[in-house]
Amino acid sequence: MRDAPIGIFDSGFGGLTVARAVLDQLPHEPVLYLGDSARQPYGPKPIGEVREYALECLDHLVGRGVKVLVIACNSASAAVLRDARERYEVPVVEVILPATRRAVAASRNGHVGVICTEATAVSQAYEDAFAAAPQITLHTQPCPLFVEFVERGITSGPELLTVAFEYLAPLVDQSIDTLVLGCTHYPLLTGVLSYVLGDDVTLVSSADETAKDVYRLLVRHRMQRPAATSPPVHRFLTTGQPKEFRALGQRFFGPELDRVDQFSWVGV
Ligand code: DGL
Numbered sequence: 001m002r003d004a005p006i007g008i009f010d011s012g013f014g015g016l017t018v019a020r021a022v023l024d025q026l027p028h029e030p031v032l033y034l035g036d037s038a039r040q041p042y043g044p045k046p047i048g049e050v051r052e053y054a055l056e057c058l059d060h061l062v063g064r065g066v067k068v069l070v071i072a073c074n075s076a077s078a079a080v081l082r083d084a085r086e087r088y089e090v091p092v093v094e095v096i097l098p099a100t101r102r103a104v105a106a107s108r109n110g111h112v113g114v115i116c117t118e119a120t121a122v123s124q125a126y127e128d129a130f131a132a133a134p135q136i137t138l139h140t141q142p143c144p145l146f147v148e149f150v151e152r153g154i155t156s157g158p159e160l161l162t163v164a165f166e167y168l169a170p171l172v173d174q175s176i177d178t179l180v181l182g183c184t185h186y187p188l189l190t191g192v193l194s195y196v197l198g199d200d201v202t203l204v205s206s207a208d209e210t211a212k213d214v215y216r217l218l219v220r221h222r223m224q225r226p227a228a229t230s231p232p233v234h235r236f237l238t239t240g241q242p243k244e245f246r247a248l249g250q251r252f253f254g255p256e257l258d259r260v261d262q263f264s265w266v267g268v
Helices: 015-025 047-063 074-080 096-106 118-123 125-130 144-151 158-173 186-197 206-220 242-253
Strands: 006-010 031-035 068-071 092-094 111-116 137-142 178-182 202-205 235-238 260-262
Touching (some): 006 015, 015 068, 031 047, 047 068, 047 074, 047 118, 068 206, 074 096, 074 118, 092 096, 092 206, 096 125, 096 178, 096 202, 096 206, 111 125, 111 158, 118 125, 118 137, 158 186, 178 186, 178 206, 202 206, 235 242, 242 260
Parallel strands (some): 006 031, 068 092, 111 178, 178 202
């Protein structure tokens, strides 16, 4: 079991920011990544549809014998948060609660912002998560165009800056001092976000916080793969086109994202 891979699932590319953070902290662990890029984006879809797709992908990763499941997508985490832990025997890590904990600890004035997709905003998953911290007032702002920008390779420039000022204005008006990046694409936008918000606003990346949770889980449950064994073999699967996945995926993960295989539901 200790040699089994960590299963990481996302609607497509964003989860690669989580995979990157996990492997930076746990370089001996093999990762099995599944990106449902053929059906992405999940963000604008109704929550029931996101739930159906997410459970299908998660069931598949569990069927392949992963030792931990990481739901590396805020929209999918929001859609299955309540029952994923009951459905699977392997431990499940998602992205919403780790980021919430960090934001609660970081905020000084009690005003926290969350930026996210429409699906995550509609689900009220962050509102539910922050309910355990009544001293915090949460301000949620959907930012649907951010995913499109990142996927077009645009993470700076005047067009993005104008949109960022528009999206973030209501959060600035509320004097937030902490911002949760509630979508796994957003770590690629920390430059523009901190440019608009300034240094006094703490940015909380759900990718980094989730990786810390994975680390904690493996250490606590003695599930770490021994460091002295052979180098880990990672597998990256996409339901879309491997060539495209590799090209854009390298922006998120780095040049080590080399081999990508196509995954098809046929025959599963
Ligand atoms: N990975 C998704 C999330 O974190 C964003 C991309 C999508 O909409 O599918 O919400």
